[in-house]
Amino acid sequence: MTIIVDGVVEELVTQGVNSLVRIVSDNVTLVRGINSEIKDLTSDIQMFNARLVEASKNPRANDHQVLRLIVNKFRSVVNEAEDTIADYVVLKKKHGNNLFLKSLDKTPLCGKVNGYASEIQSIRRKMNAIRQEHEQELQYLMQYEIKDQDKAVKTFHQAGPTVEKNEVFGFKKDLEDLKARLLEASDNFIVIPIVGMPGTGKTTFASMLFEDLSILNNLVRIWVPVSKWCDRKQKFISIIYQITKSTEDLTTKSEEMLKDTIQTLLKDRKYFIILDDVWERKDWDSLQTAFPKNMNGSRVLVTTRHDNVIDSTWKSHNLEKLSDDDGWLLIKNNVFGTEGCSDKLLEELGKKIARKCKGLPLALVVVAGILRKCITSTDWQQVADNPLLEINRENQSYHEIVKMSYNDLPNEKLKNCFLYFASFPMGHEIAI
Known part of the structure; x- marks a missing residue:
């Protein structure tokens, strides 16, 4: 299951924290007896939630598996805290505020209050354990966000696009x-x-x-x-x-x-x-x-x-895709420059690769970068067999484009459909 981490934090975890805070604030006169424990726990949860929200704003947060684990752990602690404090408030309302304080010396009721105090302390220990265990990951994500902002400030004065200059083919x-x-x-x-x-x-x-x-x-x-x-x-x-x-x-x-x-x-x-x-x-x-x-x-x-x-x-x-001929011209220009391609076998393989790139300029430019490093015709043949496999490797820029498109799909069914079709070889006929 794919989770949009920022959305989970905002919609689920933060809602739970806000609900917890409302319970405490709406029943401020009823949390006497263990009020210090409840306030400390609520403060810890609010502080950690703020850090989690900041970390989740990192553009790479959605691919950070540990952050998903942290979100799930934190959500569990918040839910447990909310249930425990709500139960304690019900107990206070049942016995009445003044009578409650006077009856604390009664062993059964005193035992219940102490039990809730112990539960709150136990939840707080869980909260602290999560914070200590995952401090490094959260710090990394938050620092990355700061670095991104610093980088953005440096590019405020940028007066134009930064793109590779290629001869115009098909445009x-x-x-x-x-x-x-x-x-x-x-x-x-x-x-x-x-x-x-x-x-x-x-x-x-x-x-x-x-x-x-x-x-x-x-x-x-x-x-x-x-x-x-x-x-x-x-x-x-x-x-x-x-x-x-x-x-x-x-x-x-x-x-x-x-x-x-x-x-x-x-x-x-x-x-x-x-x-x-x-x-x-x-x-x-x-x-x-x-x-x-x-x-x-x-x-x-x-x-x-x-x-x-x-x-x-x-x-x-x-903006339409390039023709196969323009696709090959783009590859040839990026691989061989002004010298052109004199090897007939490489030209044949290059045209085959261009056809399989389906006229997408980004795919053609990325695959050309791969071909520049290919020494033999055997290397070219390997790329020609499945160029999209080569350009979708994680160290290629095209991989990021595909991943962003996948993450942008509006629901889980479409994402599952995307992954299903990705399991078939390119050009494979799928029976319906």
């Missing part, structure tokens, strides 16, 4: 069509979604438009990499830095202040913004509020794998 007609739309004689604000499945080269294609000098006249150019984990505030800061080239620390400003700043900076200007790799409608909705819909001929280009991310009122451009 010529797409480039002509998009340039015509971007340069059309209209002062209207226009949004152009570029839609394509993972690996079709949307980012590379958008970067070609971004760098094209013929569309840069009097334009403010802004490149915003969005991806699956969109931090709205971070993106706003990046946009402001790209416009102003300022070194001012903007991290203390609110999102609303940053949004208003962008609106002010762009309202009288003609701008060209690329939002690269937008996964969800909510991310588009939250970012586009900062872009003034002026009549200066401004353009916003959005690359996305989903055609429902942008309003259907904006005409999308679907």
Whole structure:
């Protein structure tokens, strides 16, 4: 079973912690007798939950098996604490508050109170054991998140995409069509979604438009990499830095202040913004509020794998896959450069590999990187037998794309279906 760790922490564990806190706060007059034990336990649980939530925000948390174990252990402790404290509150209500205190010297009731105190202490020991046992893993995940944020701060000033420059194969007609739309004689604000499945080269294609000098006249150019984990505030800061080239620390400003700043900076200007790799409608909705819909001929280009991310009122451009011939040209260019391929056997195997990559530029580029390290035709033959097996190994960038797509599937049934079909060899006919 696949668990989205961040969702589990937010929806299940945190809800349990909040429920526990409510029980204590709503019955503050009823926890006398063992109130110090209950308060200490509640404090420990809240503190650990805060650390767990922070660790779960790490983009790699979903693949961290130990974190899943920690979540399950913690959830069990929270449930046990909630049940024990609730039972204790019921006991207090049953005997009445004042009478309860007076009757503590009665052996049966005193024994029950001591029993609850022992249970609370036992739960707290379990809580401390979890914290001590898994401190290193949580610290690692939290530090990774900090490093990611530091890295993001360093890239706020980035004024364009970072992609490998490859000669254009198969995109010529797409480039002509998009340039015509971007340069059309209209002062209207226009949004152009570029839609394509993972690996079709949307980012590379958008970067070609971004760098094209013929569309840069009097334009403010802004490149915003969005991806699956969109931090709205971070993106706003990046946009402001790209416009102003300022070194001012903007991290203390609110999102609303940053949004208003962008609106002010762009309202009288003609701008060209690329939002690269937008996964969800909510991310588009939250970012586009900062872009003034002026009549200066401004353009916003959005690359996305989903055609429902942008309003259907904006005409999308679907980026198709490369032909087999263009696929081979892309492989040949990346492996042999300007010298070309003079070996007929390698050319035959290369064309076979290109066909099996189904016209996906990312797959073609990754497999070309593998072929550059192949010394003999036997090595090429091994790749040609199953190129997707080679490019989906964990040390290849394509593996991350496939994994992200799998994690993005909306429910467990689709994920199981994905894994089921993955067990069949490519091209295998599946009987229904």
